[in-house]
Amino acid sequence: MKTRVRHLASLVATTFMSFMIVVATGLLCAWAGLVLASPAASAATRLVAPGPDALRRAIAAAAPGDRLELQSGTFHGPVVVDKPLTLEGENDSVIDGGGKGRVITISAPHVTVRGVTIINSGIRLDIEDAGIYVLATANDALIENNRFRHNLTGVFLKGPKAAVVRNNDVVGRKDLRMNERGNAFHIWNSPGSVIENNTVRYGRDGIFVTTSKDNIFRGNTFRDLRFAVHYMYTNASEVSHNLSTGNHIGYAIMFSQNLKIEDNVSRDDRDRAFLFNYANYSLVDGNFADGGAKKCVFIYNANHNVFRDNIFSGCTIGIHFTAGSEDNEMVGNAFINNRTQVKYVGTRHLEWSVAGRGNYWSDNLAFDLDGDHIADRPYHPNDMIDKVMWRHPLAKLLLNSPAVQVLRWAQSEFPSLRPGGVVDSAPLMSPPKRRQYKGARS
Template sequence: MTAGRTIVLAGLAALAVSLAGQAGAAQVEVAAGETALQAAVDSAADGDTLVLGSGEHRGPVVLRKRLILEGRPGAIVRGHGRGSVIVLEAPGAVVRGLTIRGSGSDLAAMDSGVFVAKTARAAVVDRNRIEGNLFGVYLHGAEDAVASGNTIIGLQEGRTNEAGNGVSVWNAPGAKVVDNDISFGRDGIFSITSKRNVFSRNRFTNVRFAVHYMYTNESEISDNVSSGNAIGFALMFSNRLIVRGNVSDHDRDQGLVLNYANGSQVIGNTVLGGLQPAERWARRGQQGDAEHGVPLRDEPSAGDRIGPEKCVFIYNANQNRFRGNWFEGCEIGIHFTAGSEGNEVAGNAFVRNRNQVKYVGTRHLDWSAAGRGNFWSDNPGFDLNGDGIADTAYRPNDLVDKVLWTAPAAKVLTNSPSVQVIRWAQSQFPAILPGGVVDTRPLIAPPPRPDLPRPAR
C-alpha cells in the first residue's frame, strides 16, 4: 500500500502523513495546539507513529492501540492536574522523547506521568523528561515493560511520604528499569510483589531510598549510583537477588540494607562516607589509595564524618554471599543482627570505618572462605611469610564493645585504667573473648576498588 492518508483535526492545520514500511504503518505529524491529543491518538491505526511537534500538547491521553508516541525537541504533553498524563494499555506501545507534566495528586489512584497498565505487555517508556508528577512511571502489572533513559524529577515540595516514586513496579515480571536519572519524590525505584526484574545503571539523588525492594525475587540490581539519599539500596523480604556493582555515595543512614533478604549474591558494590564527593575528587590523582589523601590505616577525623551511619545493615537475612565489596568511611562498617545465618563474608574491604563491625549475638562467626578473609584498615597484623594473609586473626569486637552497645553511657569509661586492663587481659587470654565475628584469614592488602563516578557538575 503506497497511498497517503491525511487526518484533519478541528482548529488545526492538516496533519502530514507518510506510510512506513510494507506493514502499512503510518508516520503522523501532530502539531501543538489547543485540541486534545486524544483525538489524534484515536484516529491513528494500529502500528502508527505519532510525531508530536515542538510546543504543548493537551493531555491526558490513553494509548489503546499499539502506537508509538514520539516527540520532536520541545514537545510537551501536559495533563490537567487529575489522573495520569499518559496511560499505555496496548501491548508494545511506546512513549519516547517527550516532556511530560501535570499528573494528579491522588496516591491511591496512582496518578503518574506515564502509567503502564497490565495489558501493556512489553511497552516502552524511553528517553522522556517526566517532571513534577506524583509518580514518574508506574509499571502496574505490565510484563516485560521497559523504562529506559528517562530523566524523572518528582515532587520537590511537601512531605516526602505524600509524594510518589520515580518508578514504581508492581507485579511486572521481566520488567526492566535501566539508564534513568531519578531525583526528588519518595523512592527512586520501588518494587513490590514482582520477579525477574532488572534495575541497572540508574542514578538517584534527593530521594528517600534509591532502590526499595519488597517481595521481589530472582532479580538484578546492578551498576546503579545513589548519591546523598537517606538510604541507598533497601532490599526487603526478597530472595535470590543479584546485587552487583552498585555505588552508595554519601547516603545519610545506610548504604545497603538486607532485611529478610535471602540467598542473594552481593558482589562488587561500593559504599562511601567520610569526605564529601568534591573534597574526595580534589584529593585524587595520586597512586593507589593515596587518592583519598588519607592512608588506608588512618582513622577518620571528626570533620570527615559525612554519612552514612552504617555502610551495611543486615537484619535476619540468611544464606547470602558478600564478595568483593568496598565499605568505607561509615560510623559502622557492617551491622549484623537478628539471627542472620549462613552468610559468607569474604574478599571485602572495610576501610576507615569508626567501628568496622557491630555484631549483636553470641555465636562465633568466621568471616573467611576458601582460605581468604577480608581487608580491615585498622588491623595491625603482619605477614611474615608474604602470602597476603595476616599471621594472626582479626577480631573487630571485644567484651568492652558489647558493654558499650548495651549501655552507651559507659563510653565515659573507655579510656579508664580498668577498661585498658580488660582489653589487655583479652589479648593475653583469648579464651575469655566473647562470641562474635572473627576473621581467621584477614587480607594484608585490600582488593581492587571499583571506579567511582565523577560528581555532578
C-alpha cells in the same frame, strides 16, 4: 514395456512437481497477504500539531502500528493509548496533564513513548496518579528518552510484562512532604521488566518494586530521595551498576531472595548505604559505599547470602549484623576507616573467611612474614568492651579508664575470655581493587 514404465514415471514426476508449485504459490500468496494486512506493513507516520484536544484526536484516528510525531508545543492530557502506537516528540514537545489524574495511560501492548516532556499529573496516591501509567494489558511497553517534571509518580508499571524504561530524566515533587510524594518508578507485578540508565532527583523513592520477579534495574542515578532502590517481595532479579548519592538510604532490599546486587555505588547517603532485611540466597558482589553513612551495611534476619569483594568505607559503623542472620558468607570485602568496623549483637562465633581467604580491615595492624598476602594472626573486630558499650552507652565515660584497659589487655592475652562474635581467621593485607562504575551517568 520398459518404454511405457519410463513414460508413466515421467508423468507421475511431472504431476507431483506441478502440485508442489501450486502449493508453494498458495503459501506465498497467503504469507504476502498477511504481511500486507499487518500493522507494521500499513504503518504510517502522522504529524501532530499541538492543540487542546489534538493528541486525543490523533490517537483515535491512528491505525495500529502508526507513529505519531508530536511537533513542538504543548499537548493536553490526560490521554489513553489503547492501540499499538509510537508517540515520539521533538525536543520541546510537552504533554501536560493539567494537574488531574494520569497524564498518559497505556492499555495496549507494544506502545512506545519517546522523546517528550511529561508534566503535571494529579497528586492522589490512592488512585495512583502518574506521568505514565502502564496497565497489565500493555506488555512490551517502551518508555525512553523522556523528561518527567512535576508528576506525583514518574512511571507506574501496574502488571505489564517485559516493559523497558530507559534513558529518562525524572525530577519529582519537592512541594509535598516526603511521605506524600510518589516514586520515580513504581513497579508492581511486572515480570521481566527493565529500568535502566535513568536519572532521578527528588520525590520519595527512585525505584519502588513489590511482588515481581525477573527484573533488572541497572545503570541508574538517584539523588535527594528517601530510598534510591526500595525492594519488596521481588525474586530472581538484578540490581547492578546504579549510583545512589545524598539519599536517606541507598539500597533497601527486603523480603526477597535469589538476587544479584552487583557493582552499585552509595556515596554520601545519610542513614544506610545498603540494608538487607529478610533477604536470602543472594549475591552481594563488588559494591562500594563511602561518604559517612551511619551504617555502610545493616543486615537484619537475612540468611544464606554471599557478600564478596565489596568496599565499605568511612561510615560510623561498617556493618551492623543482628537478629539471627545465619550462614552468610563474608569474603574478600574491605572495611576501611569506619569508626566501628563491625557491630555484631549476638553471642555465636562467626567465621568470616572462606578457604583461607578473609577480608581486609584498615585497623588491623598485622604482619605477613611468609608473604602470602594473608595476615599471620586472626582478626577480631569486636571485644568484650565493645559489647558493653553497645548495651550500656553511658559506659563510654569509662572507655579510657585503667580498669577498661586492664580488661582489654587480659582479653588479648587470654583469648578464651573473648565473647562470641566475628572472627576473621585469614585477614587480607590489602583491599580488593575497586571496580569501575559503569552507570550511564555519574
